[in-house]
Amino acid sequence: xxxxxxxxxxxxxxxxxxxWFGDFQVLQDIDLTVRHGERVVVCGPSGSGKxxxxxxxxxxxxxxxxxxxxxGNELDYxxxxxxxxxxxxxxxxxxxxxxxxxxxxxNCTLGxxxxxxxxxxxxxxQAMEYLERVRIPEQAHKHxxxxxxxxxxxxxxxxxxxxxxxxxxxxxxxxALDPEMIKEVLDVMIDLAETGMTMICVTHEMGFARTVxxxxxxxxxxxxxxxxxxxxxxxNPKNERTKLFLxxxxxx
Amino acid sequence: xxxxxxxxxxxxxxxxxxKWFDVLQLFVFMVGLVWVTFNGANQMGYNWQWYRIPQYxxxxxxxxxxxxxxxxxxxxxxxxxxxxxxxxxxxxxxxAMLRMSNSLSGRLLAWLYLEIVRNTPLLVQMFVFYFVxxxxxxxxxxxxxxxxxxxxEGSFASEIIRAGILSVVKGQWEASYSxxxxxxxxxxxxxxxxxxxLMLPPLTGVIINLIKHSAIVSVIAVFDLTTQALDLIAETFxxxxxxxxxxxxxxxxxxxLSVLVSFLERWVRQRS
Ligand SMILES: Nc1ncnc2c1ncn2[C@@H]1O[C@H](COP(=O)(O)OP(=O)(O)O)[C@@H](O)[C@H]1O
Ligand SMILES: [Mg+2]
Numbered sequence: 043x044x045x046x047x048x049x050x051x052x053x054x055x056x057x058x059x060x061x062w063f064g065d066f067q068v069l070q071d072i073d074l075t076v077r078h079g080e081r082v083v084v085c086g087p088s089g090s091g092k093x094x095x096x097x098x099x100x101x102x103x104x105x106x107x108x109x110x111x112x113x114g115n116e117l118d119y120x121x122x123x124x125x126x127x128x129x130x131x132x133x134x135x136x137x138x139x140x141x142x143x144x145x146x147x148x149n150c151t152l153g154x155x156x157x158x159x160x161x162x163x164x165x166x167x168q169a170m171e172y173l174e175r176v177r178i179p180e181q182a183h184k185h186x187x188x189x190x191x192x193x194x195x196x197x198x199x200x201x202x203x204x205x206x207x208x209x210x211x212x213x214x215x216x217x218a219l220d221p222e223m224i225k226e227v228l229d230v231m232i233d234l235a236e237t238g239m240t241m242i243c244v245t246h247e248m249g250f251a252r253t254v255x256x257x258x259x260x261x262x263x264x265x266x267x268x269x270x271x272x273x274x275x276x277x278n279p280k281n282e283r284t285k286l287f288l289x290x291x292x293x294x
Numbered sequence: 295x296x297x298x299x300x301x302x303x304x305x306x307x308x309x310x311x312x313k314w315f316d317v318l319q320l321f322v323f324m325v326g327l328v329w330v331t332f333n334g335a336n337q338m339g340y341n342w343q344w345y346r347i348p349q350y351x352x353x354x355x356x357x358x359x360x361x362x363x364x365x366x367x368x369x370x371x372x373x374x375x376x377x378x379x380x381x382x383x384x385x386x387x388x389x390a391m392l393r394m395s396n397s398l399s400g401r402l403l404a405w406l407y408l409e410i411v412r413n414t415p416l417l418v419q420m421f422v423f424y425f426v427x428x429x430x431x432x433x434x435x436x437x438x439x440x441x442x443x444x445x446x447e448g449s450f451a452s453e454i455i456r457a458g459i460l461s462v463v464k465g466q467w468e469a470s471y472s473x474x475x476x477x478x479x480x481x482x483x484x485x486x487x488x489x490x491x492l493m494l495p496p497l498t499g500v501i502i503n504l505i506k507h508s509a510i511v512s513v514i515a516v517f518d519l520t521t522q523a524l525d526l527i528a529e530t531f532x533x534x535x536x537x538x539x540x541x542x543x544x545x546x547x548x549x550x551l552s553v554l555v556s557f558l559e560r561w562v563r564q565r566s
Pocket of ligand 1: 063068086087088089090091092093094095
């Protein structure tokens with residue numbers, strides 16, 4: 043699959059980005075370019091800054107030096123830019139973060155109605171389309187707490203898609219799931235990849251990575267230590283830490 | 295039963311553990327209390343005139359119906375309460391948001407307000423409002439009373455609202471921002487609907503305090519229930535009957551409110 047067309051147009055440009063939490067440097071001179079339609083998988087040991095990096099892309103975290111440009115909008119202190127970027131970038135969290143007081147359908151219509159100005163009717167029919175795409179239209183009128191983890195995560199994906207984003211970010215979307223539910227979420231993500239969506243996924247599901255990734259990124263201690271095409275990344279990693287990490291994770 | 299505390303299991307129900315004995319104890323206590331009061335009053339030669347009280351609720355003169363001073367006072371108290379509840383909640387919400395905002399001057403302002411209101415007596419605040427602020431901004435005494443009480447209770451409401459908002463986990467804010475909702479929409483559609491059910495019980499306490507504290511407007515001669523009572527006593531010298539009646543009226547108001555809110559809570563819980 044990785045060879046379906048990526049354009050040459052850059053959609054995310056990250057240049058020399060650094061970030062500190064107090065004295066602790068979480069991100070050190072990160073450079074990363076993502077092209078339109080490209081799928082990037084980010085992996086690395088826990089605490090290496092993967093979440094922080096992708097959260098900088100929609101400004102859930104603020105970087106302190108360097109530049110991040112998303113689809114022509116630079117993330118700076120202009121709140122209009124931030125808003126524009128958030129409308130174009132969807133995000134799926136490890137803990138799902140569905141709105142517990144709303145039904146599945148309402149979770150999916152809130153953004154489109156308040157931000158994109160759809161009417162209730164338009165938003166509903168669009169939400170049903172996406173709920174069908176993630177294969178749970180029959181749960182539309184339930185509250186999230188009535189759903190299994192895998193179902194909740196698929197709703198979270200549908201909720202993001204309802205904003206019709208150009209880019210999707212996934213932060214360990216299957217790490218909080220029971221093993222038997224991982225596949226249903228990965229399948230939905232593979233479907234999404236086939237539509238040509240630009241995706242950045244933080245995940246340790248290496249089978250998934252092999253299937254969808256155009257670009258593999260390995261992070262350690264706040265740096266990108268290896269950035270390669272998947273064939274090379276898996277068969278012939280250059281960095282010692284990447285080798286160690288892969289041998290640990292693939293032995294499971 | 296999420297509402298009740300786990301109870302020690304009593305294996306054998308003895309007669310002194312029964313519900314009826316419990317009620318009987320309360321009854322005996324109340325009778326004793328009433329007896330002590332009336333006995334004491336009789337010994338000091340107090341002349342009870344309960345039959346004169348109903349006319350202070352209402353009178354019918356020449357076939358026309360008139361509210362008496364106690365009911366008129368009650369209406370004023372209710373009016374003060376209604377405006378104050380609204381303003382208290384607005385002040386509380388604004389202060390809570392200022393305290394949590396990124397703006398340094400906003401946080402400073404909220405801190406200053408809370409420290410001043412909490413560390414000075416309500417009575418003194420009322421006088422400051424009446425004698426200093428009232429003339430400066432040309433407020434009449436009714437609104438001086440409403441504002442003063444609202445600012446006082448607002449300081450307590452703000453703490454409750456802040457705690458409620460902070461109890462909504464960070465992931466909810468992040469999810470809301472990531473679908474593009476602005477901060478105000480995030481509050482309105484995501485955070486407050488989850489926080490308000492938690493705030494309701496303690497906010498009811500604030501509103502009950504507000505009703506009780508509203509009696510203090512009598513010091514600036516707003517004709518509320520307490521002021522009417524003071525005037526009636528000055529005229530009739532029936533201090534026992536009138537104070538007991540007025541306490542009863544306040545009690546009915548606060549208990550009614552508690553009951554209404556418990557229905558509201560049940561409704562909110564059922565909806566979610
Ligand atoms: N809000 C925060 N405040 C302070 N330290 C943080 C914060 N968020 C993350 N960190 C620290 O930054 C490092 C990187 O975190 P994270 O990006 O979550 O790593 P990963 O997703 O790769 O596990 C960790 O050491 C973590 O403890
Ligand atoms: Mg992480």
